[in-house]
Amino acid sequence: MRIILSGAGGAMGRTTIATVKNHPEHVIVAGVDKFADPSSFDFPVYDSFAKVTEKADCIIDFSVKAALKGILEYAVKNDVPVVLCTTGYDSDDTAAIKAAAAKVPVLMSGNMSLGVNTLIKLVKEAAKALSGADIEIIEQHHHNKADAPSGTAKMLLNAAKEIRGELTPVYGREGIVGKRRPEEIGVHAVRGGSIVGKHEVMFILNNEIVTLKHEAESKAVFSEGALRAAAFLTSSPAGLYSMSDVLK
Numbered sequence: 001m002r003i004i005l006s007g008a009g010g011a012m013g014r015t016t017i018a019t020v021k022n023h024p025e026h027v028i029v030a031g032v033d034k035f036a037d038p039s040s041f042d043f044p045v046y047d048s049f050a051k052v053t054e055k056a057d058c059i060i061d062f063s064v065k066a067a068l069k070g071i072l073e074y075a076v077k078n079d080v081p082v083v084l085c086t087t088g089y090d091s092d093d094t095a096a097i098k099a100a101a102a103k104v105p106v107l108m109s110g111n112m113s114l115g116v117n118t119l120i121k122l123v124k125e126a127a128k129a130l131s132g133a134d135i136e137i138i139e140q141h142h143h144n145k146a147d148a149p150s151g152t153a154k155m156l157l158n159a160a161k162e163i164r165g166e167l168t169p170v171y172g173r174e175g176i177v178g179k180r181r182p183e184e185i186g187v188h189a190v191r192g193g194s195i196v197g198k199h200e201v202m203f204i205l206n207n208e209i210v211t212l213k214h215e216a217e218s219k220a221v222f223s224e225g226a227l228r229a230a231a232f233l234t235s236s237p238a239g240l241y242s243m244s245d246v247l248k
Contacts, residue, residue: 001231002029004056004080006071007063008045009036011144012085012219016062017041019223026227030054032070033063049074058230061086062222068093072100081105081233083226085112087151101240105233109243110151112225116199117243119214120159123201126210127163133203133210134180135160135167140190140198148189152199157187160201 003020007013008031020026030052031045038045046052049070059082061071068089075082084097087110100106111117127135137160139153149157149171161167167185197216202209216222225243232246 001026001058001227001234002054002056003027003230004029004052004054004059005031006049006059006061006067007033007086008041009033010062012062012222015219016060016223016226019220019227023227029056032067034067056080057234058083060226060230062226065089065093068096072096075106076100076103079104081230081236082107083112083229083233084108085222085226087154088147098240102238104238105236105241106239107229107233107241107243107246109225109229110155111197112222112229112243113197113214113216114225114228114243114247115216115221116152116155116214117225117247119199119201119212120155120244122212123156123159124163126201126203126212127160130203130205130210131164133205134182134184135164136186136188136202136204138188138190138200138202140192140195142195143191143193145191148191149187150189150197150199152197153187153189156199156201157185160185 005013005016005028020028028043032049033045034047036045059075059080062085065086065088081104097108137153137156139150157169166183168183169187170184171187196219200213202211229246
C-alpha cells in the first residue's frame with residue numbers, strides 16, 4: 001500500500017515512519033508537513049498537499065486540525081481514501097469531513113488503538129449492566145497535548161451516552177458545586193510529562209467501584225491501528241467509517 005503521511009515531522013509522524021518499516025507490504029511515497037525539514041526524510045516531504053505529485057492508495061493524517069481543508073481537497077480531487085487520526089475538530093470540520101466522505105472513503109477516530117476501541121465496547125456493556133452507577137472519565141496525556149479532553153475521552157463519553165441518553169458531561173469541578181446529580185458524567189483531563197495516553201472509566205455504586213482502564217505504553221499502537229484502518233479503506237466504498245468498522 002502506498003501512503004501519503006500528513007504530519008510526517010511530528011511525534012506520531014516519526015512513529016508511523018518507523019512502524020511502516022516493519023511492514024514491507026507498505027511504503028510511504030510522500031509526506032506533508034508545513035514545518036518539517038524535507039532533507040531529514042528518505043521520501044519527498046512537501047509543505048502543502050497542493051504540491052504532492054506522487055500516486056497513493058491512502059492518506060494517513062497525524063497532523064493538526066488546521067491541515068484538514070487541504071487534506072480533504074486533495075483526497076476528493078485525486079479519489080484517495082483518508083484516515084484522520086487528528087483530534088479537536090469543531091462542527092464545521094465535522095461537516096466538511098462528512099461532505100468528503102460522500103465522495104471518498106474516510107475513517108475518523110479519536111484513537112486508533114485496537115485496545116481502546118475494545119474498551120469503548122466494554123463501556124457500553126457496563127453502562128447497560130450498571131444502569132444506576134455514577135460514571136467518571138479520567139484521561140491523562142503528555143504536557144504537549146494541545147486539546148482537552150482528549151478525542152478518546154469524548155469517544156468514551158459518547159459510548160456511555162449511547163446507552164444512557166440522559167447523561168450530561170461536567171468538565172472538571174471547582175468551588176461549591178453542590179450535590180452530584182444522577183445524570184452527571186464527570187470528564188477530567190490530566191496533563192504532564194511524557195504520558196503516552198491513559199484512559200479510565202469509573203462506574204461508582206454504593207460500596208463498590210468498577211473501573212475500566214486502558215494505558216498505551218508506546219505511540220506505535222496508534223500507527224499500527226492507522227495502517228490497519230488504511231488497508232481497510234482501500235477496499236471500501238465512499239463513506240464515513242470508524243475503528244469499530246475495522247474491528248468488524
